[in-house]
Amino acid sequence: MNTALFDCKATIIMHGIMFLRKTNRVGCRVExxxxxxxxxxxxxxxxxxxxxxxxxxxxxxxxxxxxxxxxxxxxxxxxxxxxxxxxxxxxxxxxxxxxxxxxxxxxxxxxxxxxxxxxxxxxxxxxxxxxxxxxxxxxxxTELMNEIIDLDENSGVIICQAGCVLENIDKKLEGSGLMVPLDLGAKGSCHIGGNVATNAGGLRLLRYGNLHGNVLGLEVVKANGEVIDCLSTLKKDNTGFHLKHLFIGSEGTLGFITKVSLQCPPRARSINVAFLGLQNFDKVLKTFRKAKEDLCEILSAFEVIDSTSMEFAKETVGITSPIGDYPYYLLIETSGSNPEHDADKLYKFLDLVLVKHLALNGTLATEPAKVNAIWAIREKIPEGFKHSSVLCYDFSLPLSKYFDLVEDMRNHMGSLAKKVFGFGHLGDGNLHLQIEVNEMSKEVRDHVEPNVFERVKQMNGSISAEHGMGFLKANYLSFANPPSKVEMMRNLKSMLDPKGILNPYKVFPWTYS
Amino acid sequence: MARVLVGVKRVIDYAVKIRIKPDKKGVLTDGVKHSMNPFDEIAVEEAVRMKEKKIASEIIAVSCGPAQAQDVIRTALAMGVDKGIHVDIPAKEFETLQPLHVSKMLAKIAQDEKVDIVILGKQAIDDDCNQTAQMTAAVLDWPQATNASKIEKGDKDVTVTREIDGGLEVIKCKLPVVISADLRLNEPRYATLPNIMKAKKKPIKKVTPKDLGVDTAARIEIVSVEEPPVRKGGTIIPDVDTLVAKLKEGGFVP
The missing domain is CATH 3.30.43.10 (Uridine Diphospho-n-acetylenolpyruvylglucosamine Reductase, domain 2)
Known part of the structure; x- marks a missing residue:
């Protein structure tokens, strides 16, 4: 009898704890x-x-x-x-x-x-x-902070408010023969402030480098409302710490970016895009090396798409390959100032690629409307995610192992996944791995994570090449970084935002499970 | 099997913003990207499909214009056309060249080359005339089937589905015939790299209007070219909810 009573008590206590935990957790929801x-x-x-x-x-x-x-x-x-x-x-x-x-x-x-x-x-x-x-x-x-403040045509520097839509800045620059140094699929809606806060990469990183090089200055508001003026327009300014870099890629956890000054390169007068079909990844890598050697300074994008990505795009957004079906596709863009010079280089390169059987087939767009149409093939793949359930990952990987991960994950997922596919900025070693599933459940996610991150780590890659940690990857901060680095990040956070009001639950882990 | 002639005009690419010359006598073309008139691309595609179906034996692409017109002939050759004819028109003369001039030249070439079917784009996206096919048929005194969205070739005739106001009209024409291609006739292919390379070796014959016995003297004088008045940012929205959302987005209402 005693035992029974004891058991009963224990149960009550356990339930009590569970109940308490629950109310604590849903505290905000009740009201x-x-x-x-x-x-x-x-x-x-x-x-x-x-x-x-x-x-x-x-x-x-x-x-x-x-x-x-x-x-x-x-x-x-x-x-x-x-x-x-x-x-x-x-x-x-x-x-x-x-x-x-x-x-x-x-x-x-x-x-x-x-x-x-x-x-x-x-x-x-x-x-x-x-x-x-x-x-x-x-x-x-930042929706209404959309003013372009100044454009210096001589130095090619634009100063604008954080809420300017990337494409609008680019349109403004077009009139002066300049362009923004970054280009993303989301350019029609993303804000420059967000681009800087997340250190967005995108399609032109191969040529122009990342935002740490292209952002010349920032105006930032600290959590306590203090305005920090780092809005330099100088390319060289070694007067103390380069504080702007702290905020580039901080994902809004250290301060609120209000103004950006950006260095803008001349707008290319000649843009060509080649779209190639290849037999295997080895040939993709060989073509990449050849492109770097032969196209050299006019090479501005080198994107890879696998056949499953193309199948996915066909099913979801109706995009098809213009050259028939191949295991791998490459989109190679050149941009320069002299159409004849660029065409000459590109034709020689393409001729060689075909003669050496690196590519099996391809097409070439030299006219703006066709260039846009070819780019749309690559840019529209992510739009398909809206029409399906897709787990999206964004990794940096050594090129030799670039597509191994896709194959590994395909085996790992088995029948749990409808499709496992990859595409991305090969030129930057950046793979977008996608896992299409029937339903986005906790079971599926638990099967993928942290397994996929461990694989990436084993391959000496990064678990976030350009998307950042945000909320969904925040718990992997310590997984991806050594303790000393995480400790310094925490110190910076508590110095700039002691009460932690800026973007809580982002970048820093919200659970230690 | 039929011999097919297609017209290919070099126009400013439709993704390029058009700018007026300072003297208001035309639009700026120097250093501006050009491409094949999109409706002509559809005409070329249709001809190439005819050849693939063994309906056509040979396809000839003709372009009337300055030296750079050869670029669009090369594009046509890369898509599958067999040979090109470039009617060389000096740039200055090209500014006042009209559909009547072009149709006389096309008619002469059609007769010389003994073609059975002429396929032209229904209009060029630069001057939007929509006259060349009709005039070519008139000069040749051949039947015409304009705004075609479907072409079926019979033994001695073609059945053409035309897009007309409020529906479709199906007509049958005796060969030889002049057809103009509408947007929905087909979706033009991308020329593949091997074909682009091969096209470089295909022949392009150069002729002058004089060779064809056509006088290209100006029949018009360009008085002024103006930009359309700037529209004051109006948009059409589907319903009241969207209107309210837009007003709120812009911060105009609470």
Whole structure:
């Protein structure tokens, strides 16, 4: 009898603990019933010790920005709470749209004092859950910070607000014979502030390098509202620490980027794109080496697509290969200033590639409309993700093992995956690995992660080449970095944002499971 | 099997922004990327498909224009055309060249080359005339089937489906015939690299309007070329919800 009683007690205590844990975890939800955060139902993340938005706070924001730039209507909040893939979903109840640095400064200072968490948002084109709130963070959108402030045609430097859409900056530069040094599939919606905050890579990195080289200066607002002016337009400026680099790729966890000064190269007058079909990956690598040697300074993009990616694109967005079916496809772009010179080089290169049987077939676009049409084949693949359930990964890998990972994961997934495929910026060693599944379940994700990351680590790769850690990869920060590096990141975070109000649950691990 | 003639015009690429010359007598063409008129590309594709189906025996592509017109002939050759004829027109003369001039030249070549079918784009995207096919048929006194979206060749005739206002019209024409290609006739192929390389060796014959007995003297004077008035950023939206969303997005209403 005694034993039975003991058992019973134990059970009660256990339930008690479980109950307590549950209420703790769903603490924020009880009051917000009806706006349950999807993300927190999918992931065991706990809300930080932040205050909840009240009418007093709302009043302050309305006074600062006016009624029109404070969004609280549930219907209007949807697009700010949901990410592009529809995979993560927050339950923020307010979106603020500042227009000036001063307004951002006042918002941050107020939130810092009142311990209100903030989610920084640009074009919301992120793919690792970084740009949407996890719980009820206040969304501060750069949507209306879209002014181009200055363009110096002589030095090729443009200064603009963080909310300028990448494509709009490029259009502005076109008139002066310049271009933005980065190009992404999302260029029509992504904001330059977000590009810088995530150190976005993209299609032109091979030629122009990453944003650490192209961003000349930044204006940043710290969590306490203090404005840091690093908005230099100089190419050379060794007067102390190069602080701007701290914020490039910080994913909004160290400060709010309000202005960017960007170095812009001359716009190419001659752009050609070759699209090739190849038999195996060995030939892809040989063609890459040949392209670097022969096309040299005019080579501006080298993208690879595997046959399964093309099948996926055909099924989801109706894109087909213009040259028939091959195991691998290459998209090679050249850009330069002299059409005859470029054409001459490219024809010689292509002739050789065909004669040496490196490529089996191909086509060439030298006219803008056709160049765009060929690029669309590569750029539209990710659009297919919206029409299916796809786990997306973004790795840097040594070229010799570039496609081994795709094959490894195909075997590992077996019947759990519909398709495992890869495409990416081969020129930069950046592979986008995709796993298409019937349903995005916890079981599937657990089967993939951390297994796939371990494989990448074994291959001496990086688990995030250009997408960043965001929310979805944040727990792997210590996995991907040595302890000393993580410790220094933590120190920097607590120095610049001691209350942790900027983009909580992003970059830094939210669970130690 | 039929002998087919296609017309290929070199026009400013449609992805390029058009700029007016400072003297307002035309548009800037120097250093501007050109390509084959998209409707002509459809005409070429149709001819090449005819050859692949063994309906056509030989395809000849003709382009009237300055030296660079050979570029679009090369493109046509890479797509599968057998030979090209370049009617050399000096750049200055080309500015006032009209469909009547071109149709007389095409008609003469069609007769010389003993072709059975002439396929032209329904219009060029630069001057948007939509006249050359009709005039060529008139000069030759052949039947015409314009705005074709489907072509089926019989023994001594062709059945052509035409896109007309509010529907489709199916007509039958006796050979020889002049056909103009509409957008939905087909989707042009990308020339493959081996074919692009081979096209470099295919023959292009150069002739002058004089050789064809056509006077290309200007029949018009260009008085002024103006840009269309700038539209003040209007957009059409599908419903009220979108309107409200857009207003809120722009921060115009609470």
């Amino acid at each position: 917000n019933i009806g706006f349950l955060s999807d993300t927190t139902q999918k992931f065991p993340v706990e809300r930080g010790e932040f205050n909840k938005l009240n009418n007093g706070h709302k009043g302050f924001f309305r006074q600062l920005l006016g009624d029109y730039r404070v969004i609280t209507d549930n219907h209007d909040l949807v697009k700010y709470n949901n990410d592009w893939f529809g995979y993560v979903k927050g339950c923020s109840q307010i979106v603020l749209k500042p227009k000036t640095t001063e307004e951002v400064s006042q918002i941050l200072s107020f939130c810092n004092e009142n311990r209100l968490a903030i989610c920084l948002q640009g074009g919301n084109t992120d793919v690792v859950g970084a740009s949407v709130p996890v719980f009820d963070e206040i969304v501060v959108s």
